[in-house]
Amino acid sequence: MVLYKACPRCQGDLNLNKDMYGEYKECLQCGFSQDIQPKPRKAFDWAKTRGKPGRRRKAA
Numbered sequence: 759m760v761l762y763k764a765c766p767r768c769q770g771d772l773n774l775n776k777d778m779y780g781e782y783k784e785c786l787q788c789g790f791s792q793d794i795q796p797k798p799r800k801a802f803d804w805a806k807t808r809g810k811p812g813r814r815r816k817a818a
């Protein structure tokens with residue numbers, strides 16, 4: 759899904775994407791990205807996200 763001319767930075771087109779953290783908008787022209795937060799993320803339970811990829815520490 760694309761939001762045309764919705765970029766606050768360059769008035770470009772924002773593409774709606776989704777990753778493991780939720781949905782976000784990304785500008786096709788300038789790379790601007792913005793999270794879409796339908797619900798407050800403060801309720802997010804970090805205790806359940808142990809081992810999420812990319813942020814993992816090796817035990818040592």
Ligand SMILES: [Zn+2]
Binds near residue numbers: 765766767769770789
């Ligand atoms: Zn842009």
